[in-house]
Amino acid sequence: MTWKNDLQGFDEPPAPPSLREIALAYLKIALSSFGGGLSAWARQIIVEEKRWLSDEAFLSALTFSRILPGANQVNLAVFVGTTLRGAPGALAALTGLLALPLAIAVAFGMAYLSFSQNPLVSLVLSALTATSIGMTLATGFSISRRLPWHPATLLVAGASFVAIGPMKWPLLPVLVALIPLSVALHWRTAERKAP
Amino acid sequence: MALLGAIAQVFLPLSLMAFGGGNTIIAEIQRLVVDLHGWVTAEEFSGMYAISQAIPGPSMMIVTLLGLAAGGLGGALVSTIATFGPCSALVYALARQWDRAKDAPWRGAVERGLAPVAIGLIFAGGWALGREILDNPWEYAILALSTFVLARWNVNPLKLMVAVGTLALGAGILLGG
Numbered sequence: 001m002t003w004k005n006d007l008q009g010f011d012e013p014p015a016p017p018s019l020r021e022i023a024l025a026y027l028k029i030a031l032s033s034f035g036g037g038l039s040a041w042a043r044q045i046i047v048e049e050k051r052w053l054s055d056e057a058f059l060s061a062l063t064f065s066r067i068l069p070g071a072n073q074v075n076l077a078v079f080v081g082t083t084l085r086g087a088p089g090a091l092a093a094l095t096g097l098l099a100l101p102l103a104i105a106v107a108f109g110m111a112y113l114s115f116s117q118n119p120l121v122s123l124v125l126s127a128l129t130a131t132s133i134g135m136t137l138a139t140g141f142s143i144s145r146r147l148p149w150h151p152a153t154l155l156v157a158g159a160s161f162v163a164i165g166p167m168k169w170p171l172l173p174v175l176v177a178l179i180p181l182s183v184a185l186h187w188r189t190a191e192r193k194a195p
Numbered sequence: 196m197a198l199l200g201a202i203a204q205v206f207l208p209l210s211l212m213a214f215g216g217g218n219t220i221i222a223e224i225q226r227l228v229v230d231l232h233g234w235v236t237a238e239e240f241s242g243m244y245a246i247s248q249a250i251p252g253p254s255m256m257i258v259t260l261l262g263l264a265a266g267g268l269g270g271a272l273v274s275t276i277a278t279f280g281p282c283s284a285l286v287y288a289l290a291r292q293w294d295r296a297k298d299a300p301w302r303g304a305v306e307r308g309l310a311p312v313a314i315g316l317i318f319a320g321g322w323a324l325g326r327e328i329l330d331n332p333w334e335y336a337i338l339a340l341s342t343f344v345l346a347r348w349n350v351n352p353l354k355l356m357v358a359v360g361t362l363a364l365g366a367g368i369l370l371g372g
Contacts, residue, residue, distance in 0.1 A: 064293045
């Protein structure tokens with residue numbers, strides 16, 4: 001277990017938590033994330049409160065979760081669970097993270113399917129839909145702001161938008177073409193930027 | 196059973212294509228469930244996306260709502276497990292190798308290379324969601340205003356949703372909607 005090294009920064013390395021503790025911690029993270037901020041809550045509870053990972057190990061885990069495909073927070077939960085207790089730990093974290101959102105989604109989904117014809121409901125939902133699309137665009141803008149922009153960056157972002165948005169091409173071939181190209185182009189920008 | 200199988204088939208490969216997070220595959224999910232299978236209309240899809248953004252939990256919870264619409268409770272379970280299963284298995288398989296790659300030069304290049312692809316896909320998702328359902332000037336006004344407010348200030352999105360929803364409800368009642 002190489003993971004023990006991550007805990008060296010603490011005076012007393014805590015004993016591995018039980019599966020129940022892992023599931024409950026993730027239930028709490030899911031509950032706290034009403035309105036977003038899942039990453040921040042995961043850090044608060046995993047690092048500050050439970051001291052299961054050091055800050056550095058958490059950041060490394062977050063990077064890992066972002067590089068691999070999938071919902072970042074789901075990946076992070078699986079990584080944290082695996083680190084703490086192997087496969088059962090991963091399942092416990094996943095269950096804790098997804099149980100409540102799943103139940104809430106089903107409840108809201110049933111309500112939506114039976115009331116979506118009501119004119120007042122559909123009016124409110126149109127307004128909320130416009131807001132949620134705004135959330136999506138705002139996410140795009142705030143990630144864009146944090147990026148060092150090179151001509152290649154703009155080219156790749158533009159190509160992936162046009163191919164999937166207006167052109168409606170299937171995602172897989174677009175990714176197969178764009179990701180290796182983009183990584184290759186940004187390998188060089190990385191080298192140039194290194195002091 | 197055939198329907199549940201079809202649902203699993205749609206959602207199983209999706210998460211493995213979500214490079215850069217759940218928001219990057221919205222346009223692809225819409226293409227599959229609206230255009231290809233016709234399980235929901237474009238308007239329902241966008242309504243469900245709005246709901247999935249308002250509830251707690253990870254991005255991509257829209258898959259649960261879509262599964263529910265396509266195949267009831269069983270559909271919701273199948274779509275959720277099919278979506279989160281493959282990427283979880285991949286993370287589990289690679290988690291123990293990750294430490295060894297700590298100083299590998301490809302790590303930075305992969306991160307930097309994936310970012311612009313993800314940004315393009317996120318905007319494509321916004322495009323796909325808005326294209327067929329925004330038809331009133333006031334919807335565009337709300338879209339522009341929410342984008343500006345959220346991108347400019349660190350507002351809790353749920354608070355913005357509650358505010359917009361309340362205003363819309365008030366306007367609807369006043370105008371006799």
